[in-house]
Amino acid sequence: xxxxxxxxxxxxxxxxxxxxxxxxxxxxxxxxxxxxxxxxxxxxxxxxxxxxxxxxxxxxxxxxxxxxxxxxxxxxxxxxxxxxxxxxxxxxxxxxxxxxxxxxxxxxxxxxxxxxxxxxxxxxxxxxxxxxxxxxxxxxxxxxxxxxxxxxxxxxxxxxxxxxxxxxxxxxxxxxxxxxxxxxxxxxxxxxxxxxxxxxxxxxxxxxxxxxxxxxxxxxxxxxxxxxxxxxxxxxxxxxxxxxxxxxxxxxxxxxxxxxxxxxxxxxxxxxxxxxxxxxxxxxxxxxxxxxxxxxxxxxxxxxxxxxxxxxxxxxxxxxxxxxxxxxxxxxxxxxxxxxxxxxxxxxxxxxxxxxxxxxxxxxxxxxxxxxxxxxxxxxxxxxxxxxxxxxxxxxxxxxxxxxxxxxxxxxxxxxxxxxxxxxxxxxxxxxxxxxxxxxxxxxxxxxxxxxxxxxxxxxxxxxxxxxxxxxxxxxxxxxxxxxxxxxxxxxxxxxxxxxxxxxxxxxxxxxxxxxxxxxxxxxxxxxxxxxxxxxxxxxxxxxxxxxxxxxxxxxxxxxxxxxxxxxxxxxxxxxxxxxxxxxxxxxxxxxxxxxxxxxxxxxxxxxxxxxxxxxxxxxxxxxxxxxxxxxxxxxxxxxxxxxx
RNA sequence: GCCGGCGUAGCUCAGGGGUAGAGCAGCUGAUUCGUAAUCAGCAGGCCGCGGGUUCAAAUCCCAUCGCCGGCUCCA
Numbered sequence: 001x002x003x004x005x006x007x008x009x010x011x012x013x014x015x016x017x018x019x020x021x022x023x024x025x026x027x028x029x030x031x032x033x034x035x036x037x038x039x040x041x042x043x044x045x046x047x048x049x050x051x052x053x054x055x056x057x058x059x060x061x062x063x064x065x066x067x068x069x070x071x072x073x074x075x076x077x078x079x080x081x082x083x084x085x086x087x088x089x090x091x092x093x094x095x096x097x098x099x100x101x102x103x104x105x106x107x108x109x110x111x112x113x114x115x116x117x118x119x120x121x122x123x124x125x126x127x128x129x130x131x132x133x134x135x136x137x138x139x140x141x142x143x144x145x146x147x148x149x150x151x152x153x154x155x156x157x158x159x160x161x162x163x164x165x166x167x168x169x170x171x172x173x174x175x176x177x178x179x180x181x182x183x184x185x186x187x188x189x190x191x192x193x194x195x196x197x198x199x200x201x202x203x204x205x206x207x208x209x210x211x212x213x214x215x216x217x218x219x220x221x222x223x224x225x226x227x228x229x230x231x232x233x234x235x236x237x238x239x240x241x242x243x244x245x246x247x248x249x250x251x252x253x254x255x256x257x258x259x260x261x262x263x264x265x266x267x268x269x270x271x272x273x274x275x276x277x278x279x280x281x282x283x284x285x286x287x288x289x290x291x292x293x294x295x296x297x298x299x300x301x302x303x304x305x306x307x308x309x310x311x312x313x314x315x316x317x318x319x320x321x322x323x324x325x326x327x328x329x330x331x332x333x334x335x336x337x338x339x340x341x342x343x344x345x346x347x348x349x350x351x352x353x354x355x356x357x358x359x360x361x362x363x364x365x366x367x368x369x370x371x372x373x374x375x376x377x378x379x380x381x382x383x384x385x386x387x388x389x390x391x392x393x394x395x396x397x398x399x400x401x402x403x404x405x406x407x408x409x410x411x412x413x414x415x416x417x418x419x420x421x422x423x424x425x426x427x428x429x430x431x432x433x434x435x436x437x438x439x440x441x442x443x444x445x446x447x448x449x450x451x452x453x454x455x456x457x458x459x460x461x462x463x464x465x466x467x468x469x470x471x472x473x474x475x476x477x478x479x480x481x482x483x484x485x486x487x488x489x490x491x492x493x494x495x496x497x498x499x500x501x502x503x504x505x506x507x508x509x510x511x512x513x514x515x516x517x518x519x520x521x522x523x524x525x526x527x528x529x530x531x532x533x534x535x536x537x538x539x540x541x542x543x544x545x546x547x548x549x550x551x552x553x554x555x556x557x558x559x560x561x562x563x564x565x566x567x568x569x570x571x572x573x574x575x576x577x578x579x580x581x582x583x584x585x586x587x588x589x590x591x592x593x594x595x596x597x598x599x600x601x602x603x604x605x606x607x608x609x610x611x612x613x614x615x616x617x618x619x620x621x622x623x624x625x626x627x628x629x630x631x632x633x634x635x636x637x638x639x640x641x642x643x644x645x
Numbered sequence: 646g647c648c649g650g651c652g653u654a655g656c657u658c659a660g661g662g663g664u665a666g667a668g669c670a671g672c673u674g675a676u677u678c679g680u681a682a683u684c685a686g687c688a689g690g691c692c693g694c695g696g697g698u699u700c701a702a703a704u705c706c707c708a709u710c711g712c713c714g715g716c717u718c719c720a
Contacts, residue, residue: 105715116650203649205716210646214648258694317719364720479720516720547678547680580683586680
């Protein structure tokens, strides 16, 4: 006669009796009425449906609509893929295969890289496995036994992982003839996987270390139903349409040239104009907040880079040249001249904080493989500032930078994630300084009530930092704003100020950018707006389209009037039909099209048509200029009207 | 930098050892038209750059530059 246990069902709180040794699915089966169960939470821990219960516990069903379910499905899909790969490539060694943000991957050590045809075959193999409805079964075993098991299979990567595990017991999962080291849980059987697609293959270093062997990684995604998969694939297509590299070409904003070199942006008139607007906007915002605009040189003697520590810690990313037998370094950061400005005279505590702002163009030798449109380039301009303050002022300074970032991002409508990065291996300064700087950053964020992630060991070589990440159209995150504490440069340059006590003190330094790099920000901005810039940023705010050539003279006069008001307007003078010219303006995402036919000439006005197709009816050009100005101010939250350029 | 893929007209792409192709854009002409593509004609190319194999290379091989997807690294 078996004992009874009491199970509390969550979230209802209902208590039911069950036989000791009953499985999760047996217990939940009755309560789950028709829902597709994926797994369960046993006292808060995710477990498989066939897990047996031997004590009183709380149990919560995980059906396919729970947020955890999709991760479990994708993780199981990775196992199924690995099984298919092993069937096709018996010599393949398996590494790791987790669920990731939009899917899953699995890394394999294989003789030759996978091809597109291989992927199709693997998909076919997966479909076969799915149709067999193989159960995922879990087995716990002592770590030593697992090492023996995987050694006998030749799975050296699994053995390497196991050898570093501390737990005496590990779990393995098996479906069909495929065995994998895994914490689980998994879907009950392979047939649960209904919709999946292998999306790509790429090289990836074992354990993410470039000194290790490069494995072959297959990416895929999976969903509970085919419609969701289709929706996701459509999303990817849509995202590709707003890729800034594509829009940059279509909207004639910028280009790259292999004759010029990789990672060097060539701004075309419209792209340059947007950047110009952004930069003017930035200068005003900085002056408003007590920053002083400064300008430093591009080439600085290598000796100075040695003094700052850049030569020892950042040389790999720098370009050097020689002038009159003197070695110079092209600046990868703007801080040095700002330090020299500070040092140019005696400073009092009454002068602090000093905030030096520079739209500084820097060059960094990024590895060729990381270059990516505007988002990762070798020459870029930062909206950079260095704040020198007393240690007491540090917290307030950081808080006001965070406010600055949040106000600016609000204007563009960006949401962001915040990360704090702590001391890396290759770094300078004392532990005590790092500790002080790191806690200054965390305190400021906590006082402002922001959530943040901590990235251990990801800081700059000279100090810890707060990074603000924006997402691109393809869901990749890009660092834009960053706030970096630096206790070491003031030391190396022997910066000081005279305190109220008459003695010399060391100021604290903060490096910070708001938009980050103008290039990257513009790239993310293009994708954010899908190329349809708000009027205050649009390089062409209105385009005049005439019904026939007969109205061209009047169109020219209107254009001149609007330009004198600061409206960025052009005339399409081609002898094309109205519809043709409208279509073109539409595809160029111009905010306003000003239609001029005989009626408008008669009425001495224009008929604006908005980008979304709405027509505003006849108005004078002056009324239209007022309208554009009002919209600029509204969309820029009062910052920018018509007179930005 | 590493693994894989790819460079053909301004753009998007076809052609895969035997005379270089299409659509769009451009130019010229006709059309003068009311809110997302008027018609016709013309022009446009060291097939990324450099080597090699071959009677013959856009096509095959090597090297190089650049681009794309990842990895590593970063604003």
